[in-house]
Amino acid sequence: MPAPVKSVLPVVLLGCGGVGRYLLRHIVSCRPLHANQGVAVRVVGVADSSSLLVADDVHSSGLDDALLTQLCAAKAAGSPLSALLGQGHCQLFQNPEARSKVIDAATTLGRTTGCLVLVDCSATYDTVSLLKDAVDHGCCIVLANKKPLTGAYEDFQKLVSNFRRIRFESTVGAGLPVIASATHIIASGDPVSRIVGSLSGTLGYVMSELEDGKKFSEVVKNAKSLGYTEPDLRDDLGGMDVARKALILARLLGQQISMDYINVESLYPSELGPDAVSTEDFLESGLVQLDRSVEERVKAASSRGNVLRYVCEIGSTGCQVGLKELPKDSALGRLRGSDNVIYSRCYESSPLVIQGAGAGNDTTAAGVLADIIDLQDLFRKTA
Amino acid sequence: MPAPVKSVLPVVLLGCGGVGRYLLRHIVSCRPLHANQGVAVRVVGVADSSSLLVADDVHSSGLDDALLTQLCAAKAAGSPLSALLGQGHCQLFQNPEARSKVIDAATTLGRTTGCLVLVDCSATYDTVSLLKDAVDHGCCIVLANKKPLTGAYEDFQKLVSNFRRIRFESTVGAGLPVIASATHIIASGDPVSRIVGSLSGTLGYVMSELEDGKKFSEVVKNAKSLGYTEPDLRDDLGGMDVARKALILARLLGQQISMDYINVESLYPSELGPDAVSTEDFLESGLVQLDRSVEERVKAASSRGNVLRYVCEIGSTGCQVGLKELPKDSALGRLRGSDNVIYSRCYESSPLVIQGAGAGNDTTAAGVLADIIDLQDLFRKTA
Known part of the structure; x- marks a missing residue:
């Protein structure tokens, strides 16, 4: 009953x-x-x-x-x-x-x-x-x-x-449960000092695949054929979607900032932007121009025992969105997919990690x- | 104001x-x-x-x-x-x-x-x-x-x-946020099918150290000197604390069960239990008797590319608490400390992992x- x-x-x-x-x-x-x-x-x-x-x-x-x-x-x-x-x-x-x-x-x-x-x-x-x-x-x-x-x-x-x-x-x-967890931690008087998130399923996939030695252009095209990307790939590769999530988290932590304040690193240069190059041309001939520089960054990170992740980082000093070299065995370096790491007094040496399916209707x-x-x-x- | x-x-x-x-x-x-x-x-x-x-x-x-x-x-x-x-x-x-x-x-x-x-x-x-x-x-x-x-x-x-x-x-x-997350997932009509948790800070520490080739008796004594354990070590090693947490999670998922129903694997045999051996004797001479069998299990797991974790597993078919061999690169095998993995329709191929400081006043x-x-x-x- x-x-x-x-x-x-x-x-x-x-x-x-x-x-x-x-x-x-x-x-x-x-x-x-x-x-x-x-x-x-x-x-x-x-x-x-x-x-x-x-x-x-x-x-x-x-x-x-x-x-x-x-x-x-x-x-x-x-x-x-x-x-x-x-x-x-x-x-x-x-x-x-x-x-x-x-x-x-x-x-x-x-x-x-x-x-x-x-x-x-x-x-x-x-x-x-x-x-x-x-x-x-x-x-x-x-x-x-x-x-x-x-x-x-x-x-x-x-x-x-x-x-x-x-x-x-x-x-x-x-x-x-990222927002709810941060809100609960704050309500318990334990101030959240930092949130690091890998908040794009698309970019999470891309960065993991690069680590396995694949070419950037091929990985991105693969992501597209798997249906992971927006119709124009650059909506993902430009980082604006991650930047919006970062802004929400930063404001939740009390930062009275706007989007202009966030440093967003795009994975393509403005010469290959939507104003200069069509979606088709970007896919056909633009992407491949980026392969070498991405490969160099991945290799350089790897030589230092690190991996590259496209992350947002919200701390007391500001908010960044872009590629970051992380130790392979750090919380974010180890994980794949949609990951979030919250640091606070209680979660300092052993931060709160929340990982799992973070996309899909x-x-x-x-x-x-x-x-x-x-x-x-x-x-x-x-x- | x-x-x-x-x-x-x-x-x-x-x-x-x-x-x-x-x-x-x-x-x-x-x-x-x-x-x-x-x-x-x-x-x-x-x-x-x-x-x-x-x-x-x-x-x-x-x-x-x-x-x-x-x-x-x-x-x-x-x-x-x-x-x-x-x-x-x-x-x-x-x-x-x-x-x-x-x-x-x-x-x-x-x-x-x-x-x-x-x-x-x-x-x-x-x-x-x-x-x-x-x-x-x-x-x-x-x-x-x-x-x-x-x-x-x-x-x-x-x-x-x-x-x-x-x-x-x-x-x-x-x-x-384990209980809250499971409750929210259930409320959204996404039935939780399984929870796997490594819910003891003490046992999490012990299992991680064993993986690095250390002796069971030494690791446990170390845990004691670091203040990680109960006054009688066997309160941790017996698994009852983990079993209580498992029972709460199982009941949360709707299982109308009691403690008797849960299979709890103790890390010491009944011959070394509190009724037979004093706390001091267990520490002095009991623990070392367990070294060889634990070492064999750790090595056997390692030879199969696996690690041993002391976990609780709550599924539709029941609830177990004890040592489990897990692939080194599985969600629980990769993580250390207090970890929880929740599986449901939405979190099937990419389960919800919640990890972080899970103990301390x-x-x-x-x-x-x-x-x-x-x-x-x-x-x-x-x-």
Whole structure:
């Protein structure tokens, strides 16, 4: 027999492509599990880049599971949300009206409980102003989208101003407990002094393969054919994705900095950048020009008993993103994949290492759902 | 300027020896940090094995920081709590009356909020019935003490019956986020299939040293002189401490088992057990008898490219604690110290590895404090 429902979490999802679609599936398939735990996730609205589908009565019911399943199928097939009109007790609003309807839903749900969980699984800066409005209306925020936390510092500050009402574990290393661990350590009065992370699955793969003596251009092309890379390889090789994660971690540690402050080392020179060379030409003839210099660096590191890793390093003196020579038997040198190492008073000589699958839609969506569930105490029904 | 206090957490501490004393120190030194975060920890009572010191008015004030500091000094000097009488606005009660006074405090604080956080930093089974009473009275529970969770299954079930009101991260690997990570993964609908842990700092040290070709008896004596071991070495070498942690993890994964069910491999035979041989004799002449067989096992493993680790393994088919041969380059074979590896759908080919300082009073107390702070949403003041 399921437990009595103690917490109902009303959710509006922004972005129902990759991660968002997996999230909706997980929510539907977890119903029995969550019922056993006395918690229920009620999806009251789903938005894509142009419109919002919202339940007729956000206060007492959400979009039903049949509709959510249809929605996932429609988005997988590339259809817009409007294709779902007439399928259930819901209404469709186009931008810019859609935005105000989210705030309407928050107002309807009231400010006495946690209000509404606004979940951002998009990959755009466009959601920031809506998220900030939502904070003002008492909403909780869950982010897989890194961009709202990596723009202006004032935006970050606003979004985390009620720190118990925001979760953003999946912005760094998918579901890996990096943000939660750092937050817990800080809360226990043990100041985090340094975080070193290898936060790109793509670059982690590339650097490991180079160590085995393979050519840079071949390894990168391999990564592409395995589906590990962005459509334009340079989005990975330029380090901006890692830099965004580094900025989130630095700000979490209290550094009031912006992206300009972070030294980001690109693995390609500006002469081979998107403004100068097409994606195809970069792949065909650009990459191979980098082989020799990369090989020399790998060999030089190896001759010193070291390995090269593309890491971010956040310390009290600043924040760097780029290639770093590390002893082969150091925590980061030994590990492969998505790795994070946290240093503090308690974790000084034996640092906290968190390693594991740190990418992929399924894993990221699972991390987002765990974040939503973690807010349940703010949504307890009063007896 | 500190934030307005949003949550006040009234705490009664059971056990003010090692971990408990560090906890009190951390609570006092974290006051400014917690004030900034809008949270306050109010220690309303502290108990040792014979008595309870409790604030006169648990509803509006706790034991003040000067008294808590004196208390830490008194306990460090081996004095009883009664030495502190007359030092502040508090009363002292002896057992068995002390117990009922804890429940009185819970009743006074009322059931409308999280009530009271009962923190068990003792190392005894004797607290179980008080903890169960506290659950009935709506209290939250935070445990560093493993024993209440490793007795009868019914006791475990009772203590975790309101799962949002209990935290026990520090029972396994001190502050390492093992319990929290497994709980989050499960909540996201990603079933945890297996946990493998090297959960004893002592045995982790011993196995690493053996790998470097040293003799078992010498390594163990070294561990003792470094202060890594219990007074009777066999408390470590027998594996019961690891077995208790394994049982907690197994029960967390839903296995309704008891200690009898766990296969525990002891590193010494029963002929050298505490009933047959004194602690001194074991150290002087017992240990050396084990050298040859241990050396043979280490060599046999090494010849197969493997290393020996003393691990617990919790899977769907059961729970084992003992020596295991692992490939040198596997997640657990590569790592040293307190390591935990969690496997699930999302973490199958690239499992979640959590490694770091997993022992020590300071680190364990920091983990306990993080657990207390994590309950704050259940103690929010209503505006």
